[in-house]
Amino acid sequence: MEGGDRVRRDSEREREFTEFVTARRAVLVRTATLLVSGDTAKAEDVVQTALIKLYLAWAKVRPETAEAYARKCVVNAATDEHRSLFRRREQVRAVLPEVAVDAHTGEDRVMLGLLATLRPSMRAAVVLRYVEGFSVAETAAAMGCTEGNVKSQSARGLQRLREILPAPLALR
Structure with a gap:
């Protein structure tokens, strides 16, 4: 029965994490967009990195501090992105990709x-x-x-x- 309890706890944590991300992701992306000077693609990458770190720590994160922890992960990921010596650079191509509409x-x-x-x-x-x-x-x-x-x-x-x-x- 002990294995079944662990599976239920893991399933419950997955559900809680999914609900948290569904409720807070848009706010985290908005904050990340401002932190990376409006680059929405980079902001999405920053939030994805932050959510991975949050997911890995989710079992230890208290519900009342989850939002603050997520925000800290976003700030750290944005700072790390800026500091990285190996940031991805845009590549020059002969054929232009489809252009996204500027939502700003x-x-x-x-x-x-x-x-x-x-x-x-x-x-x-x-x-x-x-x-x-x-x-x-x-x-x-x-x-x-x-x-x-x-x-x-x-x-x-x-x-x-x-x-x-x-x-x-x-x-x-």
């Missing part, structure tokens, strides 16, 4: 372009704090750093955005 509005493109000017740690702090609306503590947990680091990265990121933002749109 003009305002989205401006915001993504501005965020792209920030270093990854500044971008993560600004996105999590001011776009996603997380507290300093939640942002620090997601970034795996101190609250003081979040405050300084956020302040520097906002200052950088104020310097480059067109005057009529300047942040207050």
Whole structure:
């Protein structure tokens, strides 16, 4: 009977993970898109990498911390993607592939372009704090750093955005 219990527990964990991913994937992709400066294909890759790490740890993740853990996995995967020396590069081809429709509005493109000017740690702090609306503590947990680091990265990121933002749109 012991083997049957394990199979039921594994099945229950699979169901819980599937439900979590179904409910939270879109939010994770949105966050990842902002973290990788609007590259939706890269954001999808980042989320997929994060979900793999989450799945491997799922048995140890408490339900009340699952979302925070997933968010941290996304931030780490986005940072790792940026740091990787062996990132995939686009290949020049004689025949152009089909072109996807750009789903970003003009305002989205401006915001993504501005965020792209920030270093990854500044971008993560600004996105999590001011776009996603997380507290300093939640942002620090997601970034795996101190609250003081979040405050300084956020302040520097906002200052950088104020310097480059067109005057009529300047942040207050």
